Amino acid sequence: MIEQTFTIKQTAELTGLSEDTIRYYEKIKLLPPPDRKDNGHRVYRRKDIHTTKLISCLKKTGISLEAMKPFLKASGNPDPAEYIELTRTLKNHREQIVEQISSLQQLVDFIDVRLEDGFPSGEYSDQNPDDGAKPISVEEMSYFPQLRKRANRRIR
Amino acid sequence: MIEQTFTIKQTAELTGLSEDTIRYYEKIKLLPPPDRKDNGHRVYRRKDIHTTKLISCLKKTGISLEAMKPFLKASGNPDPAEYIELTRTLKNHREQIVEQISSLQQLVDFIDVRLEDGFPSGEYSDQNPDDGAKPISVEEMSYFPQLRKRANRRIR
DNA sequence: ATACATCTTGGAGCCGACTCCAAGTCAAAC
DNA sequence: GTTTGACTTGGAGTCGGCTCCAAGATGTAT
Structure with missing residues (x-):
């Protein structure tokens, strides 16, 4: 079974952020650079949707994007x-x-x-x-x- | 008994804000224009210190300066x-x-x-x-x- | 093939909330 | 009488967090 993927537009819809905002978060390294299709379009997976939703939630608490980074690290890869x-x-x-x-x-x-x-x-x-x-x-x-x-x- | 007054510097020290910030809040009408000495220097009273402290506290809750205005109105003059x-x-x-x-x-x-x-x-x-x-x-x-x-x- | 939709990039612009600076006034201390 | 310090103003600059282009590539529908 092949993993479900999402376009940036779908990701935006799912998370309540704008496409611009998602690209911006990628630029400031809040989000990891996603895979690309052959035509260069971004490909998002469940994991990415999850991370992006987490950001969207953290935003509601009023913390800064910079301050979020530890949380994103804590959720996800546990680099010893x-x-x-x-x-x-x-x-x-x-x-x-x-x-x-x-x-x-x-x-x-x-x-x-x-x-x-x-x-x-x-x-x-x-x-x-x-x-x-x-x-x-x-x-x-x-x-x-x-x-x-x-x-x-x-x-x- | 004459009321105690404060300079902008004292007000800054009492509230933890900078003098610049206090002047800025005045400019955007978050703080009322204070009285002036003959030389033009600002004169603050207890009431003003109180208001300024309130702002400083509200800031810690992360709300925007614009959103504070209702609170400042609620505390203070009750205009029916x-x-x-x-x-x-x-x-x-x-x-x-x-x-x-x-x-x-x-x-x-x-x-x-x-x-x-x-x-x-x-x-x-x-x-x-x-x-x-x-x-x-x-x-x-x-x-x-x-x-x-x-x-x-x-x-x- | 031409229109359209969806994406890409780079860069400009915007708003909130300061923060800094230059030039000037005034009062008191030396 | 000049130096020091606390203040004044106006305006410019900064930073975070977007938001909005313009120009271009690609994909699908007619």
């Missing part, structure tokens, strides 16, 4: 020579993503509070004596003032 | 004339963010599985008879194949 490095990179990315999730979760909470209350905002009452002279820290993210009033909330 | 529209926009954004969170959650799961298993990937075994000819849908996001094997997982 890069295991340790790849593991490190993956753990690193994991941390960032977890952070991003919690930022987003707070945003959702922020919106919910505003929607519930009909948002005549609590305002910057100028009575809290904080604010040193340090730059904002990553943890400080959780400063949305309204949220401190509320108990833990879950989404959906 | 725009309530309905603003509520709609906010709900809309909420949905998108919830979606993004779940995409990110799946990514974390993906990474965890890979890290646990030492990732000699499950591979595109070419045995699943799915793949119609439709473009990838938003829901289809949850296709990371490894994840279907696992029960629900929580982060951290």
Whole structure:
């Protein structure tokens, strides 16, 4: 049984990306150069469709094309020579993503509070004596003032 | 008691943005034009610091500067004339963010599985008879194949 | 054979979000 | 009174991520 193949157009349709975008991803080496027909046309296989769909999914999470490369490596060929490095990179990315999730979760909470209350905002009452002279820290993210009033909330 | 004010440099330090960036945000009307000293220098107040920090936080969630504007409106002046529209926009954004969170959650799961298993990937075994000819849908996001094997997982 | 559809390449252009620079103003310190 | 430092403006440049050509090769339908 011969393996199913796809044109670039079909690939675009299957993945929701444009043909131009797929060629672009190939150019920046996000996608591997596919085989070609005799006339030079690109030939995509299931594996390629899978990879391209993965990219399309990763895009929805808002990560950069550059940051995707580790994921594409992790999914697919397990080159032993890069295991340790790849593991490190993956753990690193994991941390960032977890952070991003919690930022987003707070945003959702922020919106919910505003929607519930009909948002005549609590305002910057100028009575809290904080604010040193340090730059904002990553943890400080959780400063949305309204949220401190509320108990833990879950989404959906 | 006179209100505390800040220079652009202090504002930059407090918010983690650059002075250039702050001026840029003013130019694109993400930040309101601040008051000026007699010599033309910008004067920022607590309210402005707050707004700028909010932007800095929203940035971490990966949303675009344009998309932030509704949040900045929601936090702060409640112009009754725009309530309905603003509520709609906010709900809309909420949905998108919830979606993004779940995409990110799946990514974390993906990474965890890979890290646990030492990732000699499950591979595109070419045995699943799915793949119609439709473009990838938003829901289809949850296709990371490894994840279907696992029960629900929580982060951290 | 001529029209059309589908692909190819290379390169230009575009938008968002900065980032950098030059030239100038102003105030205080030496 | 000139040097230093913090600011101002306007505009140019950069980078990521596409998106849109134009010109050309090939394949199939009439």
